[in-house]
Amino acid sequence: MFLFVRRQLAGRPARSLALLLGVLTAVSSFVVLSSTTESSRLDVRGELSRTRGAYDILVRPQGSAGALEARLELVRPNAVSDVHGGITTAQLARIRQTPGVGVAAPIAVLGFAPTVGRATLDLARILPKGTRGTFEITRDWTYDRGLSTVRQSSRRVYLTPNPITVEEGPTVTLDGGSRRVTNRYRERLPSGEEREVCRGRHEAPSAKNLHTSEEPVLCLSWTSVTSRHRGPGTGRDLAPTVAVLSFPSSYVLAGVDPAAEAELFGLDRALTSGRYLAPGRPVTVEGEEGYADSTELPLLRARAAPTGLTLRTEIRRSGGGAPLHRAELSTTDTVRDSAPGTVSPLGELVAAGPVRYTVAPDGALRPRAVPHSAELALDGRDRWFRPLPRPAAPAAPPAVHGRNTGVFDPGRLPAYDAAARVPMGAYTAPGLHGADQASRERLGGKPLLPASSPTGYLQQPPLMLTTLDAVGWLGRAGLLGDRQARAPISAVRVSVAGVTGADAVSRERVRVAAEALASRTGLAVDIVLGSSPAARAVELPAGHFGRPELRLQEWWSKKNVVAVISEAVDRKSVVLLVLMLTVCCLFIGNATAASVRARRAELGLLCAVGWSRGQLFTAVLGELLVLGALAGALGVGLALAAAAVLDTAVSTAYALLSVPGAIAVAVLGGVPSAWRASRAAPLEALRPPVAVGRRARPVGGVGRLALVNTARSRARALLGLAASAIAAGSVTLLVAALGTFDGVLAGSLLGDAVSVRVRGTDIAAVTLMALLAAVAVGDVMHLNIRDRAGEFATLRATGWTDRTIARLVLTEGAALGLAGSLTGAVPAAAVAVWLAPGGAATAAVGAAGGAVAAGTLLAVAGCALPVAALLRRRIAPQLARA
Structure with a gap:
């Protein structure tokens, strides 16, 4: 039989070579592609297993997630900024005692703390030296990347080349922490005569009164001002020709556990100046003569709040005339009261509620506007998307202040894997890009940033931090609402012990810990290990001060992404391998069937001269067996060569599978044809392969x-x-x-x-x-x-x-x-x-x-x-x- 098979193969070299090349191509391609698919699957699973965000589990009060999050299986960005309490210290203790919990970092969001920012404008760089007169500085505040504009009252400035002396009057502290000062300014003329200028009572601006208070004429001198003209929060004197322009700003104030924040986020390594927060209660400071004692809360502040506010100024002489100078100042480059050691009053905290949405037919989120319930400064008069049902806390008495211990830069925090980064991290800066070409052009290709109002759509993360001890003191002192005093913690970020990434073992550890947390505390527990940012389209309606409707892209957190991807990659790999093997077998079967069909007369003649069905079956399969073995031997080298050309990793051991693989595929694909060849009747095999119809019919066309x-x-x-x-x-x-x-x-x-x-x-x-x-x-x-x-x-x-x-x-x-x-x-x-x-x-x-x-x-x-x-x-x- 072997000699017969060899002679048959040698006698039909063209058909044998074609069948050999078919088996060789199919098997070698299968080896290379299956190896590539398996290597790709393992690489992807390896990369997925190493991805990890800042923490593994997010624990929040029941009901804080919202129906939309539950329906979409997403977590909104900065999900803790508008949750004001709901978790007790006893529940925090149970969380930390839960088996598997490594680090539990609580955060108690108290609300927006209004502050005052200040921009500086040096008139010496604008006006000729020695200029004397009264000037008006118009202040137009723009936000939404210049699409919205709000005009603030003009600032009058008196500038003289003569020296000015200042007599400071008594200071009266008002509600909300602002101070009213009555000063007297005297200009010394060249003749030696002194006359009073810049008359008016000066009420130091605060975020509460900035848009309503009347600012007096600002006195500046080319030579000097007797009293120190110091830049707020800078600790250094400013030039006597520098005008300080105030504007409202706000930080989200929150209480944290300094040790947990340092361990989980590395917050202590993000300091730019000062010292890190230390656990402890507020400090009572004895007041100077005429002032009452005050309580100072330790504060750690971000270097600057992310804001889209920009100040556009025009300077002209009082009474009219053409503008002498135009300037544009970004509030990110302004002077702020944030230097270490600075003390500022703690005013009324503002608790903004969450945004409510409707879902458009195309899946875009449409934030619902809410009616105004209070008057706010600047962009607070624009469209509201967050309600202000009540103050987060009663107005703190003037005796409560915040003392800045240090300044940190959120940009220095560890950069976690961008694809796995959880966009609800405590210090993630907000910013939304346009989702369509029209919106991107309106925004100039830049992201939309929050402005100063707590009622705007974009929410700031907590960037002014105090200790949990200070939050507890505020609650016991009656300075927090009843609910927040009883349960001050808004969320707890949990890192599970033994988790090294998003591999299967780590995911199981996190799942077990999450189930234990839910059963022990009764709180809402979200597994964020394996989450990834997911883009959602947001249709922001037009504003009241010029902003048109915008379609934005916002990154929410899609949960359990790593597990879904791992399963999908595994399923896809199995489908690929099975289909590739099936097609290769069918290709060989088709080629074998064609070869048998071409030899049907010869096989019929062999059957007529006495060959048994078993001999015919063995003869056909024998040819395929020899061709398969030869194709497998050649396939080893071909697979390795193809892998080198395609830069694909195929091991020699894997390539050696070409030999048994080629034999198996050739034999498996040829069994049906060999069986049909052995069952053919001699006369039918010798008859020409043309079937005659039952009745002839004329054919047209x-x-x-x-x-x-x-x-x-x-x-x-x-x-x-x-x-x-x-x-x-x-x-x-x-x-x-x-x-x-x-x-x-x-x-x-x-x-x-x-x-x-x-x-x-x-x-x-x-x-x-x-x-x-x-x-x-x-x-x-x-x-x-x-x-x-x-x-x-x-x-x-x-x-x-x-x-x-x-x-x-x-x-x-x-x-x-x-x-x-x-x-x-x-x-x-x-x-x-x-x-x-x-x-x-x-x-x-x-x-x-x-x-x-x-x-x-x-x-x-x-x-x-x-x-x-x-x-x-x-x-x-x-x-x-x-």
Whole structure:
């Protein structure tokens, strides 16, 4: 039998070489692609396992998440800024005692603390030296990247080259912590005479009275001002020609555990000046003569609150005239009362409520505006999106102040993995980019930032911090609301012990700890390990001061992304490997069937002279076994070479699988053909492979003749239809699976990054399957045309033109390709939709349509070369052989 197999292979070198190349290509491609797919899967799982945000679990009071978060399975950014209490210190103790909890960092948000910012404008750089007169400085405050403008009252400035002396009057402290000072300013003229200038009572501006208080004329001198002209919070004297312009600002005040914040976020390493917070209660300071004792809360403040406020000024002489100078000052470059050691009164805290949304038909979030309930400064008169139902706390008495111990820069905090970063971290600066081209152009390509009002859409994170001890003292002193005094903590950020990333073991540890926390405390528990930012479109309605409607992109947190991606990657890898193996086996089976069909007469003759069915079966499989072994041996080198060219990691041990893999695939693909060859009757095998219809009918037109010829030989038609169906069905299933896979990953930064990483392997797999299917279809069509060579020679001899013959064959190929593609693509699309109805419908329908079109074109293309070869042959030899 071995000698027979060897002679058969050597006697038909073209067919043997074609079958060898087919097995070699299929097996080597499978080894390379399966290795690439597995390597990509392991790399992705390794990267996913290393991603980790700032903390693992977020614990909040029940009901603070909101219905929208629960419905979308998202967590809104800066989710703790508008939660004012709800967790008791006893519950915090139970959280810290829960098994598995490593670090529990509480945060108690007290509300917005109004402050005053100050910008400086040096007139010496604007006016000629020695200028004397009264000038007006107009102040237009812009925000929303210049789209909104609010005008503040003008500031009058008296500038003289003569020296000015100041007599400070008594200071009266008003409600809210502002101070009223009556000063007398005297200008010394060159004659020696002194006269009073800049008359008026000066009420030091605060965030509460800034838009209503009357500011006196500001006295400046080119030479000197007797009293110190010191920049607020700078600890240094300013030039005598510098005008200080005040504006409202605000920080979210919160109480934290300094040790936990340092361990969890590294807050102590973000200091720019001063010293870090230390646990402790407020300090009582004895007042100077005429002043009462005061209580000072330790404060750690951010270097600057992220704000979009910009000051545009014009300077002109009092009484009118053309502007002498225009300037634009950003509030991020202004002087603030934040230097270490600075003491400022703690005024009335403002507790802004959460934003409520409606969801547009396209899924965009539409924040709902709320009616004004109080008068606020500057942009606080714009549209409100957050309610102010009541003050967060009663007005603190003048004796309560905050003393800045240090300044920190949020930008120095550790930068966690950007794709896994939780956008609800305690100190994440807000900023929304445009979601469409029109909004991006209106914003100048820059992000929209919060302004100064606590009622605006964008919410600031807590950037003015005190200790939990100080929060407890405020509650016991009656300076907090009843609910917040009883349960001052707004949220607890938990890091679970033993968690090294988002691997399966770490995720299980976090899950167990989260279940224990929920059962022990009764609080709302969200697992944020494995979360990733997910973009949501926000339609911000037009404002009252010029801002048009904007469509913005806001990053919420999508929970459990790592687990979903890991499962999707595993499922996709299995689908790829199974489909690739199936297509390779079908390719070999088709090639073997074509080889057996070409030798049907020879096999029938062997059966007629006494060969048993077992011998015929063994002969056919023996040829495939030899070809498979040879293809496997060559496939080792081919797989390693292809991997080197494609820069893909394929180990030698994995490449050696080509040998048994090629033998298995060749034998498995050839079993059906070998079985059919062994079961064929001798007379049927020796009869020409043409079926005669029951009744002859006249045929009109080439198209109808093509359809009749296609149905005339059912075996030949089924072989071509099966090849097209296999190709279309495999590609449809694969593309639908990949589309569903991308759909699972879409919607988060981490998912998008993984999708981009694995897409190259997926495209290579689809391309390989399409190429293998195209070769299979072309092979079937080639054999069909060769079997009917005599028939075509007869048609040519009777007067058919070459163009008509070509059109007939191409129409038959198109009919076979269309019928086969529909047969394979439609069921495959239905299976894909049934397996994943949520995300595969669109991908499956698109893949089926593309597979049908591609399958038809491939069948036509497969006929082109055989037709060209047929038309080049002479008619007489073909008629003789027929």
